[in-house]
Amino acid sequence: MAIQATDTTPPPPRDNLSIARAARLWPIEEIAHRLGLPGEAVEPYGRGIAKLDPMAMASLAERPRGRYVVVTSMTPTPPGEGKTTTAIGLVQGLQCLGHRAAVALRQPSMGPTLGLKGGATGGGYSQVLPMERINLHLTGDLHAVAAAHNLLAAMVDNHLHHRLTPELSPRDIRWQRVIDLNDRALRHLVMGLGGRGDGVPRQGGFEITAASEVMAVLALADSLADLRRRLGRLIVGLDRDGEPVTAEQIGAAGAMTVLLKEALKPNLLQTLEHAPALIHAGPFGNIAHGNSSIVADRIALQAADFVVTEAGFGADMGGERFFNIKCRASGLVPDAAVLVVTVRALKYHSGAHRVVSGQPLPASLLAEAPEDVMAGGANLLKQIDNVRAHGLTPIVAINAFPGDHPSEHAAIRELCATQGVHAEVSQHVRDGGEGSLALAQALIEAIDQTDAGGNGFHYLYPAELPLAEKIECIATRLYGADGVDFAPGIRARLEAWQHQGYGAFPVCIAKTHMSLSHDAGRLGAPAGWRLPVREVRLSAGAGFVYALAGDIRTLPGLNASPAATRIDIDEDGHTQGLF
Known part of the structure; x- marks a missing residue:
């Protein structure tokens, strides 16, 4: 069902926070109405935010399923290549073309927001709002995950203390605690010190909430009953005979589900151009499976013509897990894939430039050098091949930055042409949906071609492979x-x-x-x-x-100059320094 596009001519560029703060939010009920969601399913949660009750979506069951699009990327530079902004811009572009479209994204973790990465709601004129709420607490889903996870940890230690059956082995406890912050000092701890009433002394530690298996469960569960079953299967450690002990056996799964009941409901928000955005769950892209929730995708697919979702990091990481973990769990089949590339990432992969996390990009990286783009092309070509390994040919989205040169965009197109892949420059950060029209049109044409030839999507490996x-x-x-x-x-x-x-x-x-x-x-x-x-x-x-x-940490640390040092608040209650 097509909708009437609105006038979305953007003003001159400003910083992300000022753009977001100047935007006018529509009532969230209006956003839900644009998706045709039943009123009883929409639970307003403050200005511009609502929870969506999956159990009240029966009226959507007869609608045809929308088109399912995943956005992934080449291997990124430390600052990232803009998958979130591209996904948001693409949905705004589809809306400008008269289609009902929605974006489905992960919820940002406060650890990276206050650490090195900063916010994760898009940028420029391709953002989801309200950006401050999204980056800091939103509706409390991550806190609910942490509470449920840590409840199980507390019940494990209580089980040890009272020597309950099955009797856990203190040396074989597998369940850490979690916190939604970067804090290296909590990685390894000795707990239970003090008197006999203070618990059983043992080694333990913390992981970041986004790495919690509870977070992975929330993202992959398809219903409240499925959530309850999965939580019961969580393995917390081994008993004295070396047999696994589960949350069900500890007696924690029911209470954990109660703590997560509201968190299972996806969050409905809006982009700067009032396109619907479902933000739900936030498993890390390098530690966990790096994709937003199945529940959110299913609701969106029953309501919209197009649903664009983002998979964390490169096609070898979140993209692979989208195809082989998320799609297996949901049974959903993607219709298309978009692979985000940037001039700076290709130059970086040439090996000719050094990029340091948290530091400005070197001047040499910003100078016109199409030969460096070509030299770094091996990574792009491999990531194209990685998407094709799952039966889809990606569209390459060239996320344009102000310092790019036409010769460098031409070099990317030349690289893609050697693989028979279409590449399209997108100016969504600068121009919002209007800047993504060509990419949106290319996506529609690619899906039409797939329909004509049949969807060739397949998993990388069979389930029965060892x-x-x-x-x-x-x-x-x-x-x-x-x-x-x-x-x-x-x-x-x-x-x-x-x-x-x-x-x-x-x-x-x-x-x-x-x-x-x-x-x-x-x-x-x-x-x-x-x-x-x-x-x-x-x-x-x-x-x-x-x-x-390799050396991968499940609880990141802060760098010498974390983003938290630049975040403050003024006398009017406006956040400063969040980006």
Whole structure:
């Protein structure tokens, strides 16, 4: 169903926060009306925000499903390449063309927001509003995840203290605590010190909330009943005989579900141009599966003509997990993929420029140099191949920056042409939906061509492939590794899980997002290396096996100049320094 596009001519560019603050929010009920959502499903949650009750969506069941589009990218530079802004701009562009479109995004973690990355609501004239609320607390979903996770941790220690059945082994507790902040001092702790009434002394620690298996469960559950079942399957540790102990056996799963009941409801917001935005769940892209929730996608697909969702980091990371974890869990089939690239990322992958996290880009990177774009093209070509490995040919979105040169955009088009891939420059940050019209039109044409030829989407590997071989398949086929080096005992552990009935699970490899390899210093499309897997974990509730490759932290630390040092508030209550 087409809708009438509104006048969206943007004013001259300003900084993200001032653009967001100057925007006029529509009543959230009007946004819900544009999607045709039933009134009983919309629960207003302050100005410009609503919760959507999945249990009140029965009236949408007869609608035809909308088109499902995933936005991923080449391997990013430290500042990122703008997948979120591209997804938002694309939806605004589709709306300008008269289509009912919605964007589905993850909720930002406050750890990166207050640390190095800053906010995660888009930029320029392709933002979701209200940006301050989204980046700081929103409707409290992340706090609910932390509360549910930490309730289980408290009940585990209580179980130990009272020596309840099944009797947990203190040395084999697998359930850490979580916090939604970057804090390296909490990674490794000794707990239970003091008197006998203070618990059983043992080693423990914290992970960031976005890395919690509870967060992964929230994103992959398709209903309240499914959420309850998955939470019951969470493995907290081993008993004295080496058998796994679950949250169900501890008696925590029911209360955890109660704490997460409201968090299961997706959050409805709006873009600067009043396109609907569903923001829900926030699993990390390099540690966890890096995609927003199945519940949000399903609601949007029943209500909109087009649903654009973003997968974290590159096509080898969040993109791979979208295809092989999220789509397996949901049963949904994507209609198209958009691969975001930038001139600066291609130059970076040439190896000729040094980019430091938190520091301004070097002047050499901003100078006109189409030859550097071509030199870094191996990464782009590999990520195109990674999308094609799942049966889809991506559209390449060139996210334009003010310092780009036409010769450099031409070089990207030339690279893509060698693979028979269409590339389109998008000016969505500068011009909003109008700047993304060409990309939106290219997407529609690509979907029409797919309809004519049949959707060729497929998973990278069959469910029955042994777990170790699934890890090897991802490493060799998508990362370009020569093979995998498993630490001692890991193959035996994977085989044990295979025999225990977990062999059909997909795998999630936690590694650096800065390289196709496990080593952030290996740029481009590195060859002649092997992937080291130092640890594997069974995420029985989420429904995947989790492999840690290289030096990857599940609780980040702050850098020497975190974003929190620049955030303040004025006398009128306006936030300063959030970007």
